[in-house]
Amino acid sequence: MAANLHPEEELVSPPPPTNQKKATKEFVEQVNELRRSRNVGPLSWNTAIKFLMARKFDVTRAVSLYEQHEVTRHREGLVNLNPTSDPLRTELDTGKFTILPCRDETGAAIAVFTARLHDPRATTQQTTLQGVVYQLDAALESRETQRCGLVFIYDMSESAYQNFDYQLSQKILTLLKGGYPARLKKVLIVTAPLWFKAPFKVLRLFVREKLRDRVYTVSLPELVNHIPGKCLPRDLGGDLSVDHNAWLLRCQASMTNRDPSGVCEPVPPLTFQSGHNSTADSDNNSTTMVPTGDHDPTSSVEQLCEFSEDDVSCCEKSFSHDSNDEDDLEEGHVREDGRLSGLINTEAEDPINEEKRKDGEKDLSPSLKGECSPVPEIQDTAHLNGHVLHDTDHISGRGSPLAPPSSGSSGFSDDDSLHYDDGRGFTLEEFVRHLRDKGRQGLYHDYTQIKSRPPDGTFENSRKRWNQIKNRYTDVLCFDNSRVVLSAEDEECHTDYINANYVDGYKQKNAFISTQGPLPGTFGDFWRMIWEQRVCVIVMTTRAVERGRTKCGQYWPAEQDGVASHSHFTITNKHVYHYRDYTVSTLTMRDNGSSEERKVEHMQFTSWPDYGVPDSAMAMLEFLNHVRESQARLTAALGSSWSGHPLGPPIVVHCSAGIGRTGTFCTLDICIRRLEEVGTIEVKGTVEKIRSQRAYSIQMPDQYVFCHLALLEYALHNGKLVEVDLTGFEDDGSESD
Known part of the structure; x- marks a missing residue:
């Protein structure tokens, strides 16, 4: 049940349970020692509880949070806030930031x-941050917020590029994840446009700390999957009526009634006199947010830490439902050697959460750092075609002797991938010159050279008599060395074949499975492949029927509430979302033997024309962005059950043959990820590497040209290029299937 916030709610932090009393005393002693060294009076008990609750009464982490909070407030000027005077008063009145009722x-x-x-030209970053912190301070006076944390929605609906301030976004997230005594439970970025680069950079930072599952980029219809509609305002698709002015009045009332030390004082100059125990130095007309204490400076630690039995019961309940939470979002951890490991320092070793190790939870840090992580709880292994095979009991619960290889089970590192920055790519300026010099016909010539090279691999399994009927086209076979191997359901291993190959992504081994459109x-x-490979997202880049020809069988229930049964699985379509250029179906897949259920999203791109290639790449680029978002969200939902690459299990991509549009989709994703990370493009080399894993990928010359022009359109749309002159590029084209 969603809980309403009432003005009469008691705005006092709950004391810790009796068994936390020692931790509270220790925290107060350490912090007050710091405060004495800075000539500041002792910290109040209520303020101590806020920091301890934010870090689950881990004293070391709570003290680190306290120090970072002081530094951040001082550095950003988040002190002595006066909501009755400009510019803060005007900032608050905009309603750009609010706490929902x-x-x-x-x-x-x-x-x-x-x-x-938000208009960055009309206000400063400091004023905007002050408006955010003023309201967060008021919200954090609630014991419920201290216990249950905060969900942060960044609504980008109908926003334009001029509304966005990347540095401000970084500062807000940096404050919340490590410089503020609140437990950030989730960040929801709603309706993020393609030019919005910050979410991806933020995600990379969070991945370093194994906290990527707390950041979601969602569409407006998907928001209700995270927050009930009755708790969302109407402009976010909900039913809630929001009165921002009433909230501001409550903030002002809480300022008057709150514990005077509800928010920690920032680092003061050393010239401060001791004994400033009720208010920070400020003008008399200012409403300060950072007083230092409401008690006699001589109060003992024991007096600060007295609890009642009711208080103990309350706080014990507050942590009972949080026992499985991830690490809290914080700027840095103090490691066992006493050094502070910061989130922004990507070179530093990821900190280890000792509590989770004691609880037997797997440490995911090796795969997050790009190293090979061990496969847990698997004893018998074998190797086939370079892949690790494991007992299927650990994957599907069934007793086949060997399970198929999976990017989730073998702990692949970034360095295993064929695609990385090898120093041979073009900068954007060089790429434009390359296209202008080559022209369309020059790219056709390059593609002809690629296509003329014979496949570097064998197709023995595809050509076996009992497998030939499983191939949609007799001349589109799959390499033996990269094929997806299904768990055998017979002793002769006649059931381990499917026309599908692993394809690497940018710095990601087995990022994709390229496969043909399924036959009945x-x-x-x-x-079976979807289940065994733990696939979360299926990408379909064709219609089932085009130009009167069947391109793919109807292997999933297309209608909402539809049900289909295949092998020993039942697939149910829970919801269908129709977009202009593609359709997304939310599926539930149930193993009838074990009754285990998983979520899979089926994403079908429907705007590829019957002839040729799209005139503009924007529809495909938007579709690709949605695929990434869905993959990130569903991977996060796997939690500790996923121990593979941080970007998740393979994405299954198919068209009809699994080489043309499928290869185009994979090429674009790889090239865009490389462009985002290192700023270079290498289409030809990317296509050659993809074809070494899935033969004949990029089937027609126009698809090869489309990849180049789509990357150019992406760069223009994202502001990486201002204008491009390709005079003379266009010439006679060719048809693409």
Whole structure:
């Protein structure tokens, strides 16, 4: 049930349970020692509880949070806030940031930043941050918010590029993840346009700390999957009526009634006199947010830490539902050697959460750092075609002697991938000159050279008599060395074949599975592959029927509430979302033997024309962006059950043959990821490497040209290029299937 926030709610932090008393004393002693060294009076008990609750009463982490909070508030000028005077008063009146009068189903408070209401030209970053912190301070006076944390919604609906301030976004997230005594439960970035680069950079930072599952980029319809509609305002598709002015009045009331030390004082100059125990130095007309204490400076630690039995019961309940939470979002951890490991320092070793190790939870840090991680709980292994095979009991619960290889089970590192920055790519300026010099006909010539090279591999399994019927086209076979091997359901291993190959992504081994459009006779094999490879997202780049020809069988229930059964799986379509250029179906896949269920999203691109290639790449680029978002969200939902690459299990991509549009999709994703990371493009080399894993990928010359022009369109749309002169590039084209 969502809990409403009432003005009469008691705004006092709950004391810790009796068994936390020692930790509280230790925290107060350490912090007060710091404060004495800075000539500041002792910290109040209520303020101590806020920091301890934010770090689950881990004293070392709570002290680190306290120090980082002081530094951040001082550095950003978040002190002595006066909401009755400009510029803060005007900033608050914009309503760009507010706390909703409702909580999510876990009891977390919900904060919303509306990007379209923000104009970086009309206000400073400091003033905007002050408006955010002023309201967060008021929200954090609630014991419920301290216990259950905060959900942060960054609403980009109807916003334009001029509304976006990347540095401000970084500062807000840096504050929340490590410089503020609140437990950030989730960040929801709503309706992020393609030019919005910050979410991806933020995700990379969070991945370093194994916290990527807390950041989601979602569409407006998907928001209700995270927060009930009754707790969302109407402009976010919900039913909630929001009165921002009423909230501001409550903030002002909480300022008057709150514990005077509700927010920690920032680092003061050393010239401060001791004994400033009720207010920080400020003008008399200012409403300060950072007083230092409401008690006698001589109060003992024991007096600060007295609890009642009711208080003990309350706080014990507050942590009972959080026992499985991830690490809290914080700027840095103190490691066992006493050094502070920061989130931004990507060269530093990832900190280890000792609590999780004691609980037997797997440490995911090796795969997150790009190293090979061990496969847990698997004893018997074998190797086939360079892949690790494991007992299927660990994957599907069935007793086949060997399970297929999976990017999730073998702990592939970034360095295993064929695609990386090898120093041979073009900068964007060089890429434009390359296209202008080559022209369309020159690219056709390059493609002819690629196509003329014979496949570097064998197709023995595809040509076996009992497997030939499983191939949609007699001349589109799959390499033996990269094929997906299904778990055998017979002793002769006649059931381990499917026309599908692993394809590497940019710095990601086995990022994709390129496969043909399933045939009616292979529907069961297809869904076995989805299950065994733990696939979350299926990408379909064709219609089932085009120009009167069947391109793919109807292997999934297309209608909402539709049900289909294949092999020993039942697939149910829970919801269908129709977009202009593609359709997304949310599927539930159930293993009838074990009754285990998993979520899979089927994403079908429907705007590829019957002839040729799209006139513009924007529809495909938007589709690709949505695929990435869905993959990130569903991978995060796997939690500790996923121990492979941080970007998740393979994405299954298919068209009809699994080489043309499929190869185009994979090429674009690889090239864009490389462009995002190192700023270079190498289409020809990318296509050659893809073809070494899935033979004949990029089937027609126009698809090869389309990849080049799509990357150019991506760069223009994202502001990486201002204008491009390709005079003379166009010439006679050719048809693409």
